[in-house]
Structure formats: C-alpha cells, structure tokens
Amino acid sequence: MAEQPRMAAPFPAPPPFYKHFTKQNTAQLRQLRKDAGVPAHHDQDATTTTDQRPNLDILSLPPELRYLIPPQPPTDNKFKAFGIPHDLNAPSPTLADLQIEQLYPSHPSVRLNPQSHLISLARSQLTTYLALVGAMSQDAEQWPPFAEDLETITFNMHDLINQYRPHQARETLIMGMEERVARMKGEIGRIGEAREKVAQLLQGLEDAGSGPWRPAGEVDVRVDRGEDAAERKRKARQRAAWAALEQEMG
Incomplete structure (x- = not known):
C-alpha cells in the first residue's frame, strides 16, 4: 500500500x-x-x-x-490583491456580465424587499445540496450539474444582497437619526421636569413664611425690628442665591 x-x-x-x-x-x-x-x-x-x-x-x-x-x-484607484487586478472606479458586474442565469424577478420592488426571494433561494440551495449528497452516495461522478446549480443559486443570493445594501444603509442612517432625536427630546423633557420641581420648591419656601425673595441689592421692607444686622445679611444672601437660581432657570 x-x-x-x-x-x-x-x-x-x-x-x-x-x-x-x-x-x-x-x-x-x-x-x-x-x-x-x-x-x-x-x-x-x-x-x-x-x-x-x-x-x-x-x-x-x-x-x-x-x-x-x-x-x-x-493614485488611479487600481490595485492588485493576490494577483487579481481591481478597479474601484469600475461598476460592479451584473449576473448578465458574468453569464449567470438570474433566478429572481427583475421588478424594482425586489431590490427594496428581497427577503422572500432570499428565503426561497436559501431553501433551493439546501435542497440542491441534499440532492448532491444523495447523488454522490450512488455515483460520485454525478456532482458537476449539482455543483453548477449551487454556484448559480449562491451568485443570485449575493447579487440580491448587494443590491439591497444602499437601501439598508439609508434605513440604518434614518434609524440612528430617529434614536438621536428621541434621546434629545427625552433630555429636554427631563430638563423641563427639573425646572418645574425647582419652581415648586421656590413656591413652597415662599408659602412657608420666608417671604418673597428679591434680586440682589433690593431692600426688603418686611424686616422685623427685632432682627439684628447678621440675620438681615443672611437673609439677603439667601434671597440673592434664589434670584440667581431663578435667573438661571428662566
């Protein structure tokens, strides 16, 4: 041996x-x-x-x-990879240019919705492969026609996928922009909620008896005679802080 x-x-x-x-x-x-x-x-x-x-x-x-x-x-968008010349400016070859039979309809709607045709081609590919295995189990020399059918089906699937890529890219971009707009609207909504909470807090402080706040430098005429200078300064600083906060939120 x-x-x-x-x-x-x-x-x-x-x-x-x-x-x-x-x-x-x-x-x-x-x-x-x-x-x-x-x-x-x-x-x-x-x-x-x-x-x-x-x-x-x-x-x-x-x-x-x-x-x-x-x-x-x-510089001319032409190069070689593994000895095969490539040209980036050349249009992509079609099935007719490659002399391969087209197995899907030529209607423009097929390019925008190729899912059903891809599923049919995938099923045909699986059926052809099973037929190839069954034929080779009986006679190993019967593989050429099945291999050619598999090659034709695979080329058609790749051609459908390549035609769908521009539409898929646009849909992906639209989806990303919609997600960004939704995220920005959510941030604006949260800012509005925070503003309302701050406004309610200011209103609660005013209703609790602290008196209405005034901008910095404005004299408060509602000052008790018994308050000392330190207490009046503390309240003035508080009013100035609330005024700055209201100006920032407004």
Missing part, C-alpha cells in the same frame, strides 16, 4: 521578506532617516517629498531594509 502524502502545513507559509522586519533593521532604518533629515513617520519611496524635503532613496538601501518602506498608495 502506497504511503499517503503528509500535509506540510494547513496554511501557506508567509512571504519570505517577513524575516527582515526585525528590531535591528528598524533601528538602522530610523538612524538612516535621522541622518538624511527625513521625518520618522515618512514612508514614501520617492527621493523627495511633496514639500521638497529630502527622502531616502530606496535603491541605495540594503535589500533587508527596502522591505521596511511600504509602496506608495495607488
């Missing part, structure tokens, strides 16, 4: 240049930047910056230090 090949690693190895990201190389690059008068946060790979400050020449650096300087960000 032939020996089964062993898997070396469950995931691919990282790029080999990760070994150059060491503390020693980082310190050396920092010193080179300091000697050249380049800011420590500057990571462009040009010989001069946009404000005419000197920068490091990446080609003059040792190979182990070149990987520490990231490339410039793309």
